[in-house]
Amino acid sequence: SRSINLAVIPGDGIGREVVAQGLKVLNSVLPQDVKLETKEYDLGARRWHRTGETLPDAEMAALRQHNAILLGAIGDPSVPSGVLERGLLLKLRFAFDHYINLRPSKLFPNTSTPLAGRPEIDFVVVREGTEGPYTGNGGSLRTGTPAEVATEVSLNTAYGVERVVRDAFERAAARPRKKLTLVHKNNVLVYAGHLWKNTFDRVAAEYPSVTTDYLHVDAATIFFVTQPERFDVIVTDNLFGDILTDLAAAVSGGIGLAASGNINPTGEFPSMFEPVHGSAPDIAGQGKADPTATVLSVALLLRHLGHESEAARIEAAVSADLAERTASAVRTTDEIGDALAARVAG
Amino acid sequence: SRSINLAVIPGDGIGREVVAQGLKVLNSVLPQDVKLETKEYDLGARRWHRTGETLPDAEMAALRQHNAILLGAIGDPSVPSGVLERGLLLKLRFAFDHYINLRPSKLFPNTSTPLAGRPEIDFVVVREGTEGPYTGNGGSLRTGTPAEVATEVSLNTAYGVERVVRDAFERAAARPRKKLTLVHKNNVLVYAGHLWKNTFDRVAAEYPSVTTDYLHVDAATIFFVTQPERFDVIVTDNLFGDILTDLAAAVSGGIGLAASGNINPTGEFPSMFEPVHGSAPDIAGQGKADPTATVLSVALLLRHLGHESEAARIEAAVSADLAERTASAVRTTDEIGDALAARVAG
Numbered sequence: 299s300r301s302i303n304l305a306v307i308p309g310d311g312i313g314r315e316v317v318a319q320g321l322k323v324l325n326s327v328l329p330q331d332v333k334l335e336t337k338e339y340d341l342g343a344r345r346w347h348r349t350g351e352t353l354p355d356a357e358m359a360a361l362r363q364h365n366a367i368l369l370g371a372i373g374d375p376s377v378p379s380g381v382l383e384r385g386l387l388l389k390l391r392f393a394f395d396h397y398i399n400l401r402p403s404k405l406f407p408n409t410s411t412p413l414a415g416r417p418e419i420d421f422v423v424v425r426e427g428t429e430g431p432y433t434g435n436g437g438s439l440r441t442g443t444p445a446e447v448a449t450e451v452s453l454n455t456a457y458g459v460e461r462v463v464r465d466a467f468e469r470a471a472a473r474p475r476k477k478l479t480l481v482h483k484n485n486v487l488v489y490a491g492h493l494w495k496n497t498f499d500r501v502a503a504e505y506p507s508v509t510t511d512y513l514h515v516d517a518a519t520i521f522f523v524t525q526p527e528r529f530d531v532i533v534t535d536n537l538f539g540d541i542l543t544d545l546a547a548a549v550s551g552g553i554g555l556a557a558s559g560n561i562n563p564t565g566e567f568p569s570m571f572e573p574v575h576g577s578a579p580d581i582a583g584q585g586k587a588d589p590t591a592t593v594l595s596v597a598l599l600l601r602h603l604g605h606e607s608e609a610a611r612i613e614a615a616v617s618a619d620l621a622e623r624t625a626s627a628v629r630t631t632d633e634i635g636d637a638l639a640a641r642v643a644g
Numbered sequence: 645s646r647s648i649n650l651a652v653i654p655g656d657g658i659g660r661e662v663v664a665q666g667l668k669v670l671n672s673v674l675p676q677d678v679k680l681e682t683k684e685y686d687l688g689a690r691r692w693h694r695t696g697e698t699l700p701d702a703e704m705a706a707l708r709q710h711n712a713i714l715l716g717a718i719g720d721p722s723v724p725s726g727v728l729e730r731g732l733l734l735k736l737r738f739a740f741d742h743y744i745n746l747r748p749s750k751l752f753p754n755t756s757t758p759l760a761g762r763p764e765i766d767f768v769v770v771r772e773g774t775e776g777p778y779t780g781n782g783g784s785l786r787t788g789t790p791a792e793v794a795t796e797v798s799l800n801t802a803y804g805v806e807r808v809v810r811d812a813f814e815r816a817a818a819r820p821r822k823k824l825t826l827v828h829k830n831n832v833l834v835y836a837g838h839l840w841k842n843t844f845d846r847v848a849a850e851y852p853s854v855t856t857d858y859l860h861v862d863a864a865t866i867f868f869v870t871q872p873e874r875f876d877v878i879v880t881d882n883l884f885g886d887i888l889t890d891l892a893a894a895v896s897g898g899i900g901l902a903a904s905g906n907i908n909p910t911g912e913f914p915s916m917f918e919p920v921h922g923s924a925p926d927i928a929g930q931g932k933a934d935p936t937a938t939v940l941s942v943a944l945l946l947r948h949l950g951h952e953s954e955a956a957r958i959e960a961a962v963s964a965d966l967a968e969r970t971a972s973a974v975r976t977t978d979e980i981g982d983a984l985a986a987r988v989a990g
């Protein structure tokens with residue numbers, strides 16, 4: 299499409315700083331004839347403190363009109379745990395049916411990894427985004443007493459599992475190595491595990507070109523550190539995906555480089571792109587945050603909207619920028635943004 | 645106690661081989677005046693194929709009479725996923741109220757780690773063993789149809805959480821660094837998370853000497869690879885503990901060294917000790933399995949039964965044995981067992 303109507307949610311902590319750089323790079327990479335409109339939404343900790351609101355209906359309706367959402371980070375220690383996560387971030391993911399939570403991991407040259415021997419890392423996790431233990435279907439009884447019982451229910455539907463599994467097979471089939479690994483814990487979570495594994499096996503029959511594999515989530519964490527090169531595409535549930543993608547980020551350049559897309563592939567709702575790192579309140583406002591994860595999230599956003607060549611240009615720019623980084627020359631958030639914007643300028 | 649009546653469940657795959665070495669070392673380390681009786685139980689994949697039984701009541705009752713259980717490994721690809729895990733291994737952990745699943749991680753000198761720079765690793769995970777998503781409280785509706793719904797319920801009780809949290813505080817208070825980290829995901833799993841965090845904070849007030857910390861499970865995986873030295877004792881739920889302890893094993897010498905104890909601290913039921921690695925059917929019967937994790941599990945068993953000096957002797961023997969290992973001189977399962985038995989001989 300020749301115009302992008304983008305919603306921007308800077309959010310909390312370093313969110314504002316990194317989003318500014320993402321927009322800078324976006325403006326720089328877009329060809330003249332693509333009209334970019336942005337509208338900022340004041341959501342997050344400050345808004346909650348001021349008004350008690352996390353995400354009012356009116357804003358929800360307004361957000362829905364956009365082609366996509368760019369989000370910085372949500373969360374602040376001054377807000378009780380769960381309020382903004384459930385009331386804002388997860389609310390968006392669920393209401394806009396972001397059933398694909400796409401999280402690529404790539405160990406770029408010259409970036410840090412805690413792993414000895416710098417293995418080849420280039421995989422993508424397709425994390426389910428709208429089901430599992432994230433549905434908020436829990437409760438507690440006799441809360442705060444010695445007789446308290448608290449539950450969390452993981453909800454899994456054939457509808458929800460099949461669509462994410464199909465999406466992952468499509469992605470695997472389009473990649474050179476064509477390998478898809480299902481990660482679950484079907485030897486313990488037998489009901490959900492059965493649904494995931496059966497669906498996976500059934501859809502696999504339609505993709506004979508894709509090599510498939512299954513790993514329990516505990517075993518998967520082992521391979522993430524001992525043999526990450528074995529992974530190409532991974533499909534997994536919401537919670538396992540949350541855990542695995544932080545580990546993936548840690549081994550492939552750090553959380554400062556991890557991008558993500560919360561995607562609604564049908565296009566019925568706007569998709570939302572965000573760095574995996576959180577609001578990092580300890581370094582907020584100091585110009586220390588690395589905006590690269592946000593810039594890479596902008597690349598995912600552009601790819602989602604059909605601007606493949608611009609997405610690729612951003613990724614190439616990041617790769618080149620990282621290759622030239624030196625430990626001694628530490629740059630500010632703004633300087634990194636400037637450098638990337640300059641590289642992608644058309 | 646001056647006599648040990650031990651139940652032995654070799655189980656599947658490499659289970660039999662490694663358990664034999666564990667018993668060899670146990671026999672060697674025990675002083676003359678401690679009488680060791682062992683009784684082997686034929687449980688696991690072969691038994692299931694032969695009789696369809698996983699763990700009959702009569703065997704359950706017999707197992708209960710022992711002072712402790714040594715288990716090799718359970719699981720075989722020929723058995724549907726979940727049958728032996730739920731019907732045997734988890735049945736034992738739940739029926740014998742093994743609410744402390746103790747999993748120490750230590751990076752011994754001269755052992756392999758995928759982490760660059762060989763950080764100091766010496767922590768212990770206290771994994772809850774009888775609640776959480778492991779209770780089997782799930783189900784499925786319209787199974788096998790496009791309208792299937794499958795659930796898994798995580799059950800958490802004040803009773804269950806408090807007892808494991810207290811145990812972890814006791815362990816932390818007894819260690820030099822006195823640090824306890826709670827790992828959960830209380831920003832998403834708010835009901836269970838609330839119970840865990842509140843209990844943790846309340847019990848913490850009784851242990852002013854213990855430094856406390858809280859991490860979301862996703863963030864914890866990052867620190868496991870970037871800063872494992874920050875951990876001393878970790879307390880966490882059944883599923884998070886499962887995932888984290890495999891990752892812990894991977895970074896601290898590999899799954900071949902990871903020991904565990906399924907402990908019922910009240911002594912009402914026998915505790916059970918097992919290597920964290922599984923049955924590894926691909927190398928079973930070849931004398932290739934490293935029995936060290938089983939031998940270290942025997943040390944945990946001895947410590948639990950009050951034989952502290954023998955436990956320490958085994959750990960010192962393992963440490964010395966590992967220090968002398970060379971990549972070129974690969975030993976068989978039996979040879980490693982012999983070497984350790986010789987070292988601990990009193």
Ligand SMILES: CC(C)[C@H](C(=O)O)[C@@H](O)C(=O)O
Nearest residue numbers: 383387388540574831832862
């Ligand atoms: C902040 C939190 C709700 C979120 C999640 O658990 O999904 C975060 O960890 C992530 O991975 O995007």
Ligand SMILES: CC(C)[C@H](C(=O)O)[C@@H](O)C(=O)O
Nearest residue numbers: 485486516729733734886920
């Ligand atoms: C085999 C399986 C049921 C078990 C678990 O999930 O607890 C194993 O992974 C472990 O960690 O002991």
